[in-house]
């Protein structure tokens with residue numbers, strides 16, 4: 220169905236993608252590549268996956284008409300409530316699928332990287348459910364700014380490793396997870412948390428998150444009488460919630476896809492994570508995509524108030540959506556995101572995650588008219604960010 | 617005609633010592649003095665690491681040396697400038713550049729290969745350049761500039777794949793000693809590693825084999841070299857340079873400690 224935006228056999232979306240991995244990872248990644256489509260299509264896998272999505276994750280998640288936000292922006296705003304998923308974000312859609320995949324591949328040990336900790340929690344959760352060993356790599360900076368999630372992972376029985384290399388954030392956590400996988404090639408499956416990494420991960424994670432837009436289409440038909448909205452808006456760290464929200468609209472050109480990145484202190488402040496603007500083609504974590512780097516090809520340290528968006532690359536699908544003009548990219552600064560946190564909390568009674576707040580903050584820039592239907596992917600809830608919200612209480616008034 | 621790498625193997629046949637260091641470490645201009653010192657002390661091949669911010673296949677020691685080298689100002693431009701006259705000083709020892717693809721892509725693959733060839737570099741070890749991308753995109757460029765690719769082999773690499781790699785190079789095959797990044801200790805059960813080395817030896821490949829990752833002293837060098845044509849030492853050498861006031865002198869002492 221989404222023919223124009225599927226990767227080719229080697230995992231390329233246009234010029235972006237591929238699998239630039241050392242030989243040590245080749246057998247693992249190749250095994251996954253050979254098997255993922257067959258396993259995903261297997262009726263037994265699907266039955267187990269769908270059952271868990273319904274009874275464990277709590278799907279379908281509601282599509283909620285946000286009337287007060289709609290009045291504020293004079294358009295028709297719907298919130299896709301991924302924050303209501305078990306564990307509080309969309310990340311669990313992916314981990315439920317990948318843990319079932321790992322079991323079928325005969326793996327007994329699971330590793331993951333995490334930024335905001337939501338993917339780490341979602342991985343620790345499914346490992347508890349399946350009785351598998353779980354090790355989560357998390358940048359030391361992130362263990363400090365997302366403490367509640369560190370405690371949740373530990374309570375769930377996972378081992379959390381604080382990564383002290385580089386900028387001590389998501390990029391470095393991903394490096395360390397990859398190094399672990401190099402050291403444990405036989406028994407371990409790496410559950411990547413976004414649409415990044417070597418092929419087939421970007422496609423695998425996009426497919427597992429595509430349930431978001433599959434549900435949106437049905438729910439829109441029920442609520443507004445048409446399957447296609449005018450806008451779909453999602454924040455992009457690596458891009459998994461955006462990939463899921465866009466997936467079933469990729470080949471519907473009437474639907475404007477809007478990807479929202481973190482501009483940190485400002486795009487050109489030197490403290491930003493706006494990869495679509497600041498990035499150039501290169502290789503990060505096994506994928507050829509857009510990334511932030513200096514003129515010598517050294518990867519630069521991104522910055523965002525939001526741990527989940529603090530990443531110097533974007534998934535190859537998004538690099539392609541940007542280059543081909545299919546998606547529009549908007550960058551949102553820390554302060555704008557904080558304002559959006561307050562606005563959504565006060566107007567709708569929903570406290571969003573900092574990542575999600577970036578998508579909400581783009582509402583004023585869409586140019587949507589009164590009859591337009593705008594779906595915001597509400598990727599996660601804000602409980603994990605309470606400490607940050609307390610710190611910036613004056614900005615949240 | 618044999619290339620310099622083949623000549624080195626023809627000269628010695630076994631127990632070849634290949635030493636890796638990170639260019640720009642411990643200080644920016646140690647590159648050429650270290651190459652000279654290593655050669656004088658008896659290293660048979662030299663791998664010059666091109667530092668990268670995110671070295672995925674490397675353990676903490678090489679990660680750290682890479683950060684220091686980058687902070688010292690090392691870049692491909694600086695490195696090629698340093699290597700400009702290297703062949704007047706070190707005519708015979710094979711020199712290989714080892715590093716990750718991203719800095720090379722920003723520099724430009726063709727421009728990179730041309731600069732390497734002009735400096736007198738013999739081979740390239742690019743761990744994150746996959747075999748399929750090499751064959752489809754870069755092989756003609758490597759050939760044009762007479763650069764040999766060196767491929768990594770692990771205990772999980774399938775025999776057919778090893779045979780294929782063996783046809784694509786006239787250098788050596790790099791046997792990664794076991795699972796893990798550079799500098800890691802061997803944690804495999806007794807005999808597992810040896811069985812893997814012997815399995816590859818029994819394949820009667822065209823190219824000689826060097827064993828690397830986790831080789832750090834005379835006894836681990838001799839043990840590895842006895843199962844191949846020699847071995848590669850990286851992290852342990854970097855550690856020996858760490859607090860050395862005189863890097864070339866430390867290099868000579870280190871090589872002597874392995875070979876004598």
Ligand SMILES: Cc1ncc(COP(=O)(O)O)c(C=O)c1O
Pocket residue numbers: 308309334335336337338412413414454455456457458459460461526527528572574575598599600
């Ligand atoms: C709630 C939430 N939204 C978005 C993201 C960003 O990830 P992605 O771009 O893969 O959706 C995260 C990552 O931690 C998150 O926790």
